[in-house]
Amino acid sequence: MAASVESKGDAVSLQQRQVGAIIRTARCARRMTQVQLGHVCGYSASAISRVEAGRLRPTEQSLLLIARTLGLRLDSLRAGQTVTLAADVTSDQEGAMLRRQLLMVGMAAAGVAVLPSASSAAASQDASAGIVGALYEPGPSMPVSLRELRAWLASARAHFTSARYQDLGASLPGLLGAAQATCDALSGQSREEARACVARAWVLATELALKAHSDVAWPAVDRALAAAQASGDSVVHGEAARVLAITMRRSGRPAAAVDLLRRTADSLSQGRGDVSRAVAATLLLTAAYTAGCSQSRSDALDLMAGAEEEVVRLSDLGARPGGRLFTVDATSEQVDLYWIGVHTVLGTPDDGVPYAQRITPGRLPTAERQARYGTDCARMWHNLGDHRRTFAALRFTEHVAPEEVRRPSLRALTADLLYAPVTVPGVRELAARTGVR
Template sequence: MSRQRRLGTAIRAARCARRMTQAQLGLACGYSASAISRVEAGALRPTERALLLITRVLDLPLEALGLGRPATLAQDVIPDQEDAMLRRQLLVAGMAAAGASALSTTSAAAARPDASARIVRALYEPETSEATSLQQLKATLSSARAQFTTARYRQLGDELPGLLGSAQATREALSGRSREEAHACVARAWVLATELALKAHSDVAWPAADRALAAAQASGDPVVQGEAARVLAITMRRSGRPVAAVDLLRRTADSLATARDDVSRAVAATLLMTAAYTAACGQRRGDALDLMAGAGDAVDRLPGAGVRPGTPLFTVDATSAQLNLYWIGVHTAMGTPEEGVLYAARITPGQLPTAERRARYGTDCARMWHNLGDQRRTFAALRFTEQVAPEEVRRPALRALTADLLYAPAAVAGVREFAARTGVS
């Protein structure tokens, strides 16, 4: 790896660790977002002034980059043997919660790393992969998407590093329209990586979403850009930035809503649902209700009240059943779970197109009943989730819910065995 690419990798790692977008960093140092992207890719050498501003904004001393002073940028070289150490130092400092410690060379590395650690590897120590045909890449991506929608997250985590490496190698080997299509495949692979990290409540979701959006923008495909914006907004919400997340989702939805094709308008509808839930989590009731009303109107305008499994979106769907599912989460987040009961009753789980969505129904119902103080129904919803997607109940949020049931004053039959099965006790 060249010196400029190593420098770019270090800057990207530090930026993502601080949860900044390329546009935010560029604004602080007088560069555009695309220029920062080129710096991070090693294609553009920053000026002395820009480098000083970048390191100042990121609180990253030049010495940490292997550069003794600004003027040495053109001459200094980070030795190869120091490169891996530099990346590990940045990852450990900024992304410890994401499982970056699995990158160490201690005996713990011999154990199978979790999905978050494998995503970290794909981000900063990507697998060396050979380019493949665009057709084969799309087939591999479709297979990975199937792992997500059937809630086989462990298998998806195993396959993602290879998929990401292959996608990026294929993109580099192509040009013109084929390269744009490969950009879209890269973006969707990073969308899957972000979705997986979000399931684990891992901070690695932030840099993964950043990669997804950068590739999506390069693809020029507004649908893919909408998919990437959605997962980035979720990471923003999880990071305590719900207002900015809602703004991003609104703007992206508006840009897609006027499109003539059904898929673009369906993506816009899902973005409005995500924005509504984000507003609800921020206790902005008026915004949440308005956004859900807008999402409902958007779904009603789609053929057959939604984009059905025959023409799927990438990781979600825009249907009346999906809308009802979001209403459960919105009301629970706003502190009115009793209003979510009506929407839960409208859903026939079999109407939801994938195991992942059916598991989301079980999860949202469990949270709803938990907030209503009904432990028996909470446990029934958790059991349903286990039946449709066994890996889902091992997620941190559901393990916490199981722990609440386990240590509740009134025991519910079967909870202790369930807790043992899911690793809570």
């Protein structure tokens, strides 16, 4: 393959930046890594990174392979033909035009219909909708101090743990922009800390997209993982790996997700810090549920046993890292909660009942985790055919986290109750409150 042309100097042409941005957008929408795209066209992952940054101009043959792989028109990727701009268009207008083009490319490559400017009622209810703008149409952002950035991130995390997803969705675009601007303005150790904040902000964005069952989780987690790797913080990398694995599981790749979680947990468990080992335990819990979803019973039970053993070990050592973890704690209550979900997906929900009965929901640390308890119990009782207890679990979830019962999966569960042969008082009202038809 002919050699590519490396851009000279710090100045990068508008055309090359546009080409790189379009490639990155389409790659993320296609759920491909830089390694995978590079393998197709004979480049390394770092070379693809330079192409996407506009610092490396691919050869014509490479552009052809990239265009075919990403479903793009070749003429839209040729330098100088990316976007035709009128001579009197300002730089701000150029940026707006490019952002609109990227938004169209990303949505089209993901197989999503592009919405008209007047968004529908359904779209306005999707708290993750703002993430699309943060990805493809970011507004101007100014750097802030690290102290302000940490406080902003803590506020966004509080929205998530309190299950205030609309508030989180409203705060994320500004947070993501400010975090990246702050990172770009710093250097040295301060920049690494800012990168960790960028990664955790994108972790929250991915969590929100997963709650909404939105495909935007893929490009969001790509940003989270890139920032986590650049930060050099193994704990933050573990947090990003967890949401990546959940995204992979949702896309029908549970075996690869379990492998990723195993490897990342093993790496973290070698660390001396309690937080690293606690994050490793949460990765094993996620791996166990993921294995259960693919009916790998022995793997699911082994992974749960490993996670439980790690949590007990941390408890015996007097470690209490739970409050320092980002979205999921490593506690005995958390282990019991995952046992409910694992047994339910394995088709043995009756084995989950004892775990559900010994959990005191109020001891779960956040509204989001309490809602997860209600959700998992609802699924467990539903699989056991107990409609009244299923409804009671859904009502509990609505009580602790009203926005949680509006998630697609719980609305589907409500719909099952609504049309079940057994009439349960209150279901019709719940369906009306959550928009189930």
